[in-house]
Amino acid sequence: MDSSASSGSKFLRALAGELSAIPPIWFMRQAGRYLPEYRELRAKAGSFLDLCYNPELAAEVTLQPIRRFDLDAAILFADILLIPHALGQELSFVEGEGPRLNPAITPALLDGFRKQNILEKLAPVFETVRRTRAALDPSKALIGFAGAPWTVATYMLAGGPSKDPAALRSVFYRDRAFIMALIDMLIETTTDYLIAQIDAGADAVQLFDTWAQGLPWPVLDAVSVEPMDRIGRAVKKARPGTPVIFFPKGVGEKAAEYAMLPGCDAIGIDYAMDASWARTHLSPSRTVQGGLDPLLVVEGGAAMEKAAVSLLRLFHDVPYVFNLGHGFVPETPPEHVARLVAVVRDGAWRG
Ligand code: CP3
Numbered sequence: 001m002d003s004s005a006s007s008g009s010k011f012l013r014a015l016a017g018e019l020s021a022i023p024p025i026w027f028m029r030q031a032g033r034y035l036p037e038y039r040e041l042r043a044k045a046g047s048f049l050d051l052c053y054n055p056e057l058a059a060e061v062t063l064q065p066i067r068r069f070d071l072d073a074a075i076l077f078a079d080i081l082l083i084p085h086a087l088g089q090e091l092s093f094v095e096g097e098g099p100r101l102n103p104a105i106t107p108a109l110l111d112g113f114r115k116q117n118i119l120e121k122l123a124p125v126f127e128t129v130r131r132t133r134a135a136l137d138p139s140k141a142l143i144g145f146a147g148a149p150w151t152v153a154t155y156m157l158a159g160g161p162s163k164d165p166a167a168l169r170s171v172f173y174r175d176r177a178f179i180m181a182l183i184d185m186l187i188e189t190t191t192d193y194l195i196a197q198i199d200a201g202a203d204a205v206q207l208f209d210t211w212a213q214g215l216p217w218p219v220l221d222a223v224s225v226e227p228m229d230r231i232g233r234a235v236k237k238a239r240p241g242t243p244v245i246f247f248p249k250g251v252g253e254k255a256a257e258y259a260m261l262p263g264c265d266a267i268g269i270d271y272a273m274d275a276s277w278a279r280t281h282l283s284p285s286r287t288v289q290g291g292l293d294p295l296l297v298v299e300g301g302a303a304m305e306k307a308a309v310s311l312l313r314l315f316h317d318v319p320y321v322f323n324l325g326h327g328f329v330p331e332t333p334p335e336h337v338a339r340l341v342a343v344v345r346d347g348a349w350r351g
Contacts (some may be wrong), residue, residue, distance in 0.1 A: 011073040011141040012203055014319045015243040015266050015287050022347055023312070024072035026143070027337070028247075028290070029327025031077050034336060037064050037255035046080055049085075051076050055127035060133045060281040066140060068334065069341050073141040073204075076197065078125050082149030083189055084156050086118035095322020097160075104159035107178045110185065118189050119196055120188040126200040129168045133201030140172060144202030146193055147207035148248070149186035149205075149231075150269060156182065165214055172219060179223065182186045187227050191234045198239045204317060205269070206245040207231060210326075213250025226255060245289060249326065253277070259286045271295075271325025283318040298329060300336035307342060309349040318348065 011024040031039055041061055045051035052058060062077040081099050086089040088109075089101040103109065119126075134140050146152075154162045162168055172179045194205045212224045225248075232244040247268035248258050259267045259282045268288050269278045271293035282288050291311050296304040314324070322344050328337070343349070 004093040005154070006150050009072070009141040009203065010139070010140045010342040012243065014321050015204060015245070016147070017287060017319050019317070021318055021350070022345055023315070025321045025322040025341060025344055026071045026073035026075065027065070027328060028075075028324050029294075029329075030069075030071065030075060031061045032328060033330035034332040034337075035064055035068070037068075037126055039125065041054075048079075049348045050092060052082060053132055054159050055124050055126045056169045058124075058128040059131035059135065062128065062142075063135060066136070069337060071140070071341070073143050075143040075146060075206075076129055076132065076137055076202065078123070078128065078145070080145070081155060082122060082125065083118060083146065083152060083186070083193060086121040087113040087116050087189070099155060100160045100350060101155055102159060103184060105153075105156040107175070107181075108145075110181055112177070119192060120198070121194060126196050129197050129200035129202055133203075133274070136143075139175075142201060143195060143245075144197030144205040145285050146190045146205070146207060146231075147223060148212070148246075149183045149190060149227040152186055152190075152207050152217075153179065154211045155181050160341070162211070165211070169219065170216070172223070173188065176222075183223055183227050183240040187230050187234075191238075194231070194235050195238050198242050200291065202242070204243045204245060205235065205263075206247060209248040211248070212248045214231055217254065220251065220254060224251075225254075225261070228258065229261040232261065234263075236263060247290075253281070254279045266321065268323065269325060275311055275326070279314050279318070283315065287321060289321035290314060293327045294324045294326055294328050297336050297340060298333070299323070300333065300339060304340060307344050308343055312349045 014024050041057055042051055044280050048149050058077045062074050066074050081091055085118050092100045207228055230245055235244055243265035243267045246258050246264045249270045254301050266289055267282055268289045269291045278288055298306050
């Protein structure tokens with residue numbers, strides 16, 4: 001990796017394999033409903049989607065957690081469902097029910113979707129990246145992101161959060177050609193989307209495969225492992241030096257396979273993963289990120305601190321990025337986040 005690009009940022013140095021006494025910190029869903037300043041701007045924007053497509057406000061929301069907690073990286077404020085939206089599905093967020101995509105994707109709709117110019121429709125997102133990068137201190141990294149094809153496909157197929165993962169497995173067995181055509185289309189659009197984020201100023205990108213869990217391994221290979229690697233490799237070929245982080249949630253020991261992929265520079269671990277196993281099997285090949293159960297930050301106190309210290313000690317002698325094992329939930333008290341950051345940074349855990 002180009003050292004001039006990474007030298008200013010502790011986060012990028014960790015991704016490049018450098019060890020530091022105190023690891024860099026950022027959090028999945030660090031911008032969002034648990035922050036009063038976010039709720040205020042969201043009310044001003046109207047809807048969540050209006051906020052995502054308003055570069056001025058979206059850049060401000062991206063910076064809010066950096067200002068409050070002095071984190072080492074900001075993550076672009078957007079959503080993984082903006083790609084299906086740009087492809088032609090109507091997107092809405094129903095309070096308490098989650099996202100809705102309409103119409104659900106079918107083989108008949110796929111060709112029309114393929115013709116959409118998603119980069120044009122997603123131009124406000126790249127403007128958010130430009131504005132955020134310009135406002136961010138050079139010592140802080142800006143992370144771009146997208147959903148991994150399988151996770152995005154589950155929402156596109158079910159028209160929202162899939163209530164019945166078994167039904168999606170059946171669709172895969174019944175019409176594998178359709179699912180793989182959808183995945184292939186998402187590989188292409190996601191690659192273009194991430195490259196455009198990098199060109200606008202993103203220093204690293206993360207692929208979220210939130211719904212990778214629970215798939216038989218041959219299915220996982222086809223819809224997640226291989227597609228993520230193809231995106232990672234294409235992004236790295238087009239923009240060498242920009243690290244790609246994979247977050248395949250709930251895949252257990254299959255994570256060792258993801259970590260070894262040429263398209264992967266760093267691997268996020270979820271809260272259910274055995275962190276000692278990750279230390280032994282993932283750290284030798286890639287920088288590991290995350291692991292802390294976000295629900296511990298809702299509780300705070302000794303339980304949160306003990307779990308954080310145990311991760312910090314486990315990964316003290318390898319490159320590591322401190323983070324959660326999934327995103328913050330809206331009930332998280334911001335004071336607990338501040339305390340967590342203080343515990344990581346004061347270094348007393350080094351003993
Ligand atoms: O701070 C950040 O992490 C950056 C922004 C970000 C959001 N979503 C903002 C958001 C990121 C990286 C995501 C990723 C995302 N979106 C994923 C993958 C990671 C994960 O959490 O598993 C998924 C599966 C989605 C789809 C999605 N978007 C869901 C399921 C929801 C929640 C719906 C609900 O109402 O509970 C969203 C909405 C969303 N995305 C919010 C935020 C801050 C809440 C919107 C609001 O203000 O109401």
